[in-house]
Amino acid sequence: xTRLHDPQDGLIRRHxxxxxxxxxxxxxxxxxxxxxxxxxxxxxxxxxISVNVExxxxxxxxxxxxxxxxxxxxxxxxxxxxxxxxxxxxYHTPIDPKPPDDPGNPHHGSIxxxxxxxxxDPDAYESILxxxxxxxxxxxxxxxxx
Amino acid sequence: MNGGILTGPYxxxxxxxxxxxxxxxxxxxxxxxxxxxxxxxxxxGAIQAVDEQRExxxxxxxxxxxxxxxxxxxxxxxxxxxxVNDGEGDQVDSQTVQYAALSLNxxxxxxxxxxxxxxxxQNGGIGAExxxxxxxxxxxFRKPYDVYAVLExxxxxxxxxxxDPDLERTRIAIGELGKRVRESTNPQxxxxxxxxxx
Numbered sequence: 001x002t003r004l005h006d007p008q009d010g011l012i013r014r015h016x017x018x019x020x021x022x023x024x025x026x027x028x029x030x031x032x033x034x035x036x037x038x039x040x041x042x043x044x045x046x047x048x049i050s051v052n053v054e055x056x057x058x059x060x061x062x063x064x065x066x067x068x069x070x071x072x073x074x075x076x077x078x079x080x081x082x083x084x085x086x087x088x089x090x091y092h093t094p095i096d097p098k099p100p101d102d103p104g105n106p107h108h109g110s111i112x113x114x115x116x117x118x119x120x121d122p123d124a125y126e127s128i129l130x131x132x133x134x135x136x137x138x139x140x141x142x143x144x145x146x
Numbered sequence: 147m148n149g150g151i152l153t154g155p156y157x158x159x160x161x162x163x164x165x166x167x168x169x170x171x172x173x174x175x176x177x178x179x180x181x182x183x184x185x186x187x188x189x190x191g192a193i194q195a196v197d198e199q200r201e202x203x204x205x206x207x208x209x210x211x212x213x214x215x216x217x218x219x220x221x222x223x224x225x226x227x228x229x230v231n232d233g234e235g236d237q238v239d240s241q242t243v244q245y246a247a248l249s250l251n252x253x254x255x256x257x258x259x260x261x262x263x264x265x266x267x268q269n270g271g272i273g274a275e276x277x278x279x280x281x282x283x284x285x286x287f288r289k290p291y292d293v294y295a296v297l298e299x300x301x302x303x304x305x306x307x308x309x310d311p312d313l314e315r316t317r318i319a320i321g322e323l324g325k326r327v328r329e330s331t332n333p334q335x336x337x338x339x340x341x342x343x344x
Contacts, residue, residue, distance in 0.1 A: 016234070018225050023265060025277045028300050036275060037284065037296075041268040044236050118269075123308065126286065126294045130307065 004090040004109065007081030010054030011090060011109055012064055012139060014073040015039035022074035024138050035076035035136045037129040042118070048110035053092045056107040064139050067105065075139040082135040086128050088113035207258070214261040215254050219247060219272075226266035239270035245290035246272050249313055257324030258331070279326035283319050285310075 004011075015023060015035055024033050042049050054077070057066055068075050080090045089112045097104030118125040223243070229235025253259070262274040267286055276283040280300035287293050295310040297319040306315050 016225055016229060018221055018265070023263065025263065025275060025282075028277055028280050028282045029298055036263065036265060036273070037286070038265040038267050038273050043234070043268050122288075123294075127307065130284075130296055 001110075002092045004053065004055075004080045004092055006055065007079060007084060009080045009090075010064070010077050011051040011080065011083070011111065012054060012057070012068075012075050012077055013039060013049065013051045013136075014068050014075050017072060017074055020071070022138065024074070027134065030134075033138050034133060035138065037126075037133040039076050039136070040114070040129050040132040042115050047115055048112045049114055051090075051109045051111060052105070052107045053090075053109040056092060056094075056109075060107070062107070065141065066107065070141055074141070076136040077139050078132055078136050082132065083111055083113075086113070086131050088128070208255045211254050211259065211261070212251060215250065215264075218261050218264040219243070222264040222266050222272065229266065235266060236268050236270055238266050238272055239289070242270055242287050242289055243272050246274065246285075246287040249287075249293075250274060250285075253313075253317065253320050257320060258327045259320065259324050260327065276320075276323060279323055279330065281319065281323050281326070283316065283323060285313075285316060 013035070015038070017023065023036055023039070025036050026033050040049060052064075052067060054064060057064060064077065065075055083090045091110050091112065093108050093110040095105040095108045114125065114128050117128055223238060226235060226238045230237050250262075254262075260276060260278055262276050265273045265275070267273050267288070269288070271286055271288045273287070274285045282296060282298040284296040285293055286295075291311045293310050293313065293316075295306060295308065295313075295316050297306040297315060299305070299319070299322070306319075310316050
């Protein structure tokens with residue numbers, strides 16, 4: 001588990017499509033397309049938000065959408081600096097493979113701090129979700145061949 | 147004393163009455179009355195017909211909006227089932243969904259709103275969002291009476307982020323959004339705006 005310090009390092013978070021369409025919103029203040037706050041919510045059982053670490057993907061020569069099944073998910077990108085600003089901590093937390101079924105994930109990352117906020121300060125939790133949603137961009141997808 | 151003989155004008159023969167004058171004076175108000183009633187009834191009838199048509203169109207539009215909202219809600223619930231089956235989501239709480247639907251239905255029915263983006267939230271909640279006409283309206287129904295709202299307007303520096311359990315602040319923002327939708331779909335309002343711009 002390695003702490004990520006480069007504020008520009010990207011963190012790729014996948015989120016479900018609905019009826020095949022990415023749940024992208026167009027922010028009316030900035031005009032930018034972003035993911036809704038729901039994309040950054042941890043499950044009850046989670047200790048952190050799971051992401052893929054961009055620097056790890058790039059070092060391995062993998063695209064940002066590596067491991068994202070585009071029939072089911074789309075991907076949003078935030079950066080480490082956004083997390084730091086919110087008091088969150090981003091780590092590179094590779095998941096070891098567990099044969100025979102689980103291939104693991106060498107690019108896995110975790111954002112800590114949001115679950116603690118949810119459990120101790122619900123308003124702060126909502127503010128963090130807002131900020132992550134506002135800071136997010138949508139990872140472009142390859143255009144399907146005609 | 148004149149011995150009770152009545153004199154003077156009381157016995158003077160009055161001029162023979164004109165046949166025309168009394169007739170005109172009798173019929174004129176009657177005709178005017180009938181004409182006025184007729185005109186009024188034709189006008190009222192036309193207005194009533196237009197009103198009824200307008201009302202019927204409004205009711206149809208309202209029902210259409212409710213149907214679209216219901217569809218969006220159902221899609222969100224279907225997505226939640228998929229997420230839960232994949233082990234990627236917590237099950238949406240039915241009471242929270244019911245509360246959200248009951249809270250939003252009257253607003254959607256009465257205001258000309260686009261269909262919101264409805265999404266399942268983790269921990270049992272459900273979210274509804276509008277991003278249109280310069281407004282960001284995000285509602286996160288965590289539990290019944292526990293609603294977090296983000297209300298932003300590109301035309302105003304004021305914003306609201308916080309709990310809005312009875313949707314008091316949300317109602318105002320949604321009303322403004324409805325007004326903008328109405329303005330944008332009313333050609334006369336647009337023409338007036340063009341005139342003002344030129």
